[in-house]
Amino acid sequence: MPRSSPAHLAEVRERILAGAERAFRAGGYRGASIPAIAAEAGVSVGLIYRYFRSKEELFLAVCEERTEAQMNELAALLGPMRDTRQRLETAIDFFVRSLAEQGWGAIVIQALAEADRNPRLRDMLIRLTEQERGFAAMFIREAIAGGEISPDVDIEALSLAVAMLLHGAVAHQAERGEAWDPDGVARAISVLLERALGG
Amino acid sequence: MPRSSPAHLAEVRERILAGAERAFRAGGYRGASIPAIAAEAGVSVGLIYRYFRSKEELFLAVCEERTEAQMNELAALLGPMRDTRQRLETAIDFFVRSLAEQGWGAIVIQALAEADRNPRLRDMLIRLTEQERGFAAMFIREAIAGGEISPDVDIEALSLAVAMLLHGAVAHQAERGEAWDPDGVARAISVLLERALGG
């Protein structure tokens, strides 16, 4: 492959992103040094700065591309489904499973820890939360339409609570590390949501 | 006050802890340097190492003493109360209010971000979660005793969900920063919990 083809450039960029993700997950945002990221990605230190303006920009790119991919995947998964109960179970299962398999929860926690000093990271996290609230509000409206819960429920408050519950699961994984129990977390979310959304 | 009296030593230790808490909150665990902490506390760099063996130990002390104080305060607050509904409202209000006023949520997020590389921080966080689960399980058992929810509910799963919800609120505060809405968060938690614990 020619070194200057667009495909090659995209591949190098993706290799840097993948190496950076591993390094950030292992050492945290501050703890992952540029030399360490370069070694993990198999490129030189200088090359990283041809693809990203700074470490901050690189971390932002990792966060955005990964969370966006997760959200798109979930939306595609739910698209053809019709039954509300099945959709809810699928969404919870997807969330917990991708948390377990991809381990992107650690990245979100790192972003949270830096959000206080980085407006762009904060904006990214707020967009993520709003997307989760959007999913939650959709399920709530379906439950209302299905007559499972009262139409005068506070959708704003309830969808915020659901989004916070999901972020709590992310925090729980960060807290437990290797020893976390995806099935237990999925069961916990299901029990609470099915009680609240009418089971 | 004599420089070598126990009271003076305790006061200096507390001043270092308070300065460190401010510095950690402003800059994060990694971002708060020992010189910055020393300046914030009004002591010299060297003195910090007379009271704490390392930066890690200092951060651990900040986390433990603050979270322990919060938990004791909540337990004392709930102690004399009898009515379950009132106890639940008090607990939620205390949690959200202390999150808003003390701003200790940012410290917890920093601890979460470091837990992967620090077993003692992880243990501290796990103990905190287990205490929150203990409170949650207490409320669930009261709701069962009061006949508000079925006796065959999965207490383990439900109490875990409640603890995750609370940690989600901590994450939400870290995400929103100065712009967060304590009343909205309290309403969200109340709506979800009262629906789930029988309202």
Next chain:
DNA sequence: AGATCATGAATGATCGTTCACTTTGACGGC
């Protein structure tokens, strides 16, 4: 040949920690 991709040593700043040093105050002999 010229343009772009890629390298990694060099730079200046900053970090956590140490330690030689000064200041303070409790105490025993007078």
Next chain:
DNA sequence: GCCGTCAAAGTGAACGATCATTCATGATCT
């Protein structure tokens, strides 16, 4: 009551390591 002594409290410059970023140089393509 006074003073000399000494352990402990407190200081901050110095140290070696490491950081994010740059740039002079080389490699590879058109």
